Amino acid sequence: MLYALLCYNSEEIVGSWSKQEDDEIMARLTVINDRLQREGKLGPTARLMPTTAATTLRKAGKGRRLEASSEPPTVLDGPYAETKEQLLGFYLVDCKNLEEALSITKELGVANPGGAYEIRPVSLFLPGSGVT
Amino acid sequence: MNDAGWIDLALRSARPRAMGALLRYFRDLDAAEEAFQEACLAALKNWPENGPPRDPAAWLILVGRNSAIDAARRRRKQEALPDDGRLPGEGDGPDDAESALADRLDGAHYRDDILRLLFICCHPDLPATQQIALALRIVCGLSVKEIARAFLVRETAMEQRITRAKSRVAAADVPFETPGGPERAPRLAAVAAVVYLMFNEGYSATGGDAQIRAPLCEESIRLARLLLHLFPDEPEMMGLLALVLVQHARASARLDDDGQIILLEDQDRSRWNRALIAEGMALLDKAMRHRRPGPYQVQAAIGAIHAGAARAQDTDWAEIDQLYATLERLTPSPVVTLNRAVAVSKIRGAAEALELIEPLAPQLDGYFHFFGLRGALLQQLGRDAEARVSFDRAIALAHTPAEAAHIRMNLDRLSAASPRRKPPRAH
Numbered sequence: 001m002l003y004a005l006l007c008y009n010s011e012e013i014v015g016s017w018s019k020q021e022d023d024e025i026m027a028r029l030t031v032i033n034d035r036l037q038r039e040g041k042l043g044p045t046a047r048l049m050p051t052t053a054a055t056t057l058r059k060a061g062k063g064r065r066l067e068a069s070s071e072p073p074t075v076l077d078g079p080y081a082e083t084k085e086q087l088l089g090f091y092l093v094d095c096k097n098l099e100e101a102l103s104i105t106k107e108l109g110v111a112n113p114g115g116a117y118e119i120r121p122v123s124l125f126l127p128g129s130g131v132t
Numbered sequence: 133m134n135d136a137g138w139i140d141l142a143l144r145s146a147r148p149r150a151m152g153a154l155l156r157y158f159r160d161l162d163a164a165e166e167a168f169q170e171a172c173l174a175a176l177k178n179w180p181e182n183g184p185p186r187d188p189a190a191w192l193i194l195v196g197r198n199s200a201i202d203a204a205r206r207r208r209k210q211e212a213l214p215d216d217g218r219l220p221g222e223g224d225g226p227d228d229a230e231s232a233l234a235d236r237l238d239g240a241h242y243r244d245d246i247l248r249l250l251f252i253c254c255h256p257d258l259p260a261t262q263q264i265a266l267a268l269r270i271v272c273g274l275s276v277k278e279i280a281r282a283f284l285v286r287e288t289a290m291e292q293r294i295t296r297a298k299s300r301v302a303a304a305d306v307p308f309e310t311p312g313g314p315e316r317a318p319r320l321a322a323v324a325a326v327v328y329l330m331f332n333e334g335y336s337a338t339g340g341d342a343q344i345r346a347p348l349c350e351e352s353i354r355l356a357r358l359l360l361h362l363f364p365d366e367p368e369m370m371g372l373l374a375l376v377l378v379q380h381a382r383a384s385a386r387l388d389d390d391g392q393i394i395l396l397e398d399q400d401r402s403r404w405n406r407a408l409i410a411e412g413m414a415l416l417d418k419a420m421r422h423r424r425p426g427p428y429q430v431q432a433a434i435g436a437i438h439a440g441a442a443r444a445q446d447t448d449w450a451e452i453d454q455l456y457a458t459l460e461r462l463t464p465s466p467v468v469t470l471n472r473a474v475a476v477s478k479i480r481g482a483a484e485a486l487e488l489i490e491p492l493a494p495q496l497d498g499y500f501h502f503f504g505l506r507g508a509l510l511q512q513l514g515r516d517a518e519a520r521v522s523f524d525r526a527i528a529l530a531h532t533p534a535e536a537a538h539i540r541m542n543l544d545r546l547s548a549a550s551p552r553r554k555p556p557r558a559h
Contacts, residue, residue, distance in 0.1 A: 010142075010145070012145035012146075013145050015145075015357065016141045016145055021137075049410070049411050050411070051361075052360045052361060052364070053411055053415055053418065055418055055421075075421075076365070077364045077418065078364035078365070097417050098417040099417075121414040123407050123410060123411065124407070
């Protein structure tokens with residue numbers, strides 16, 4: 001079974017770590033990552049940029065209709081802030097800029113109306129090779 | 133990280149929001165600070181045992197406010213009892229404090245609370261250095277000692293400066309009502325300007341003192357991030373954060389081991405902080421979507437072009453020239469033109485760049501960088517005697533030993549070449 005482990009913490013506090021504190025924590029995590037990698041259990045891992053770098057695409061429709069949506073979505077600055085919807089999945093796409101990422105997201109939104117996509121740049125990406 | 137470390141971080145993060153709310157309540161900086169201090173002491177006692185509260189800022193606001201009310205009660209008790217013998221403070225006020233506070237903690241308020249707090253520190257009546265010092269003290273919570281070190285002055289002098297700034301702010305009478313849209317924009321602009329000044333204060337100081345001035349850059353980045361959190365759809369706030377991140381990314385490559393300046397084109401680019409550059413570029417990308425260019429976005433774009441060049445010779449100077457031309461239109465200033473001249477010298481040669489800056493002489497007569505660039509351009513043109521005069525003037529105007537040392541290095545190159553045997557032109 002594949003499990004996605006989603007990391008949550010106070011951004012204010014993590015953002016206040018000094019370079020040294022950040023390095024120390026990353027070093028401890030690397031030890032675990034390396035072991036999981038050797039055991040063939042580790043897939044891709046990513047550290048996301050702060051939510052100030054996020055853009056949200058609010059899709060048209062309420063998600064009850066199953067047919068493809070023709071209404072235009074709304075693009076908002078900042079992270080996805082609603083709590084009445086839950087994280088159901090994620091994509092990792094390689095784009096040259098935000099514009100390209102938004103155009104892919106809009107395409108997904110037409111196929112799958114309702115809800116939202118938060119587009120967040122990735123600051124650190126380790127591909128991992130244990131999971132195929 | 134141990135308890136003390138964690139609590140310290142939580143207190144620092146909660147500070148702007150808690151101070152903003154306490155200031156709205158007390159309408160007095162000293163009272164708000166005192167209440168916040170009390171709340172921090174209580175947190176240090178309470179949090180290790182009971183664990184961190186869900187919302188540290190709300191906890192601090194509540195405890196800070198209550199401790200101030202208790203102090204007021206104690207003061208009143210020391211005064212004479214009223215004739216009817218009833219103890220003052222009972223049933224005449226603070227009982228409903230918590231319910232009233234619950235209303236005040238409404239999230240919609242906190243954005244304006246923090247903006248007000250910052251705006252008060254950045255009050256236009258204060259000189260720039262006092263604005264920065266006050267913001268570092270009140271909003272960022274740096275100690276007077278830390279601020280004094282960053283400004284290279286004695287602690288007592290900084291203490292006086294901050295006290296003076298506080299009393300001027302108190303006299304200035306900033307309105308405490310929640311600002312409407314039209315007032316919010318100039319407040320935000322004033323605050324952003326001080327955040328940028330704070331960054332520059334830390335950035336342009338170099339030499340042996342660079343390390344102790346780094347907090348100015350780091351705190352300004354925190355404030356720029358805070359502003360963007362509060363105003364997530366303002367492209368200029370994205371630009372401001374992008375600008376300070378991209379500039380700060382070069383910090384560790386800007387000085388050599390002896391504290392001497394290394395020019396951008398000579399820096400070891402592998403020492404630039406790629407994570408900060410990537411974040412800056414992502415923010416700039418976001419900002420451009422709005423198609424509302426402003427000075428911070430344009431300056432960030434210039435920084436991003438430098439950051440994106442793998443080697444100095446790969447720099448897209450034509451694009452930088454264009455961006456400086458845009459900046460000249462948005463915020464005309466001789467300093468912007470001076471910066472554009474660097475790009476012009478790379479594209480069209482030193483003679484044309486010199487022509488561009490000569491008319492600036494009357495306005496930039498006391499500006500170190502003017503004479504530094506002028507000297508370098510004259511040197512490139514083989515006009516060594518004039519270059520020497522310009523470099524001498526630059527040394528006289530240098531702010532730090534490193535700036536002076538850098539110009540002296542250029543002078544040494546001039547002296548090393550005898551007047552009869554001119555060195556070959558650099559280009």
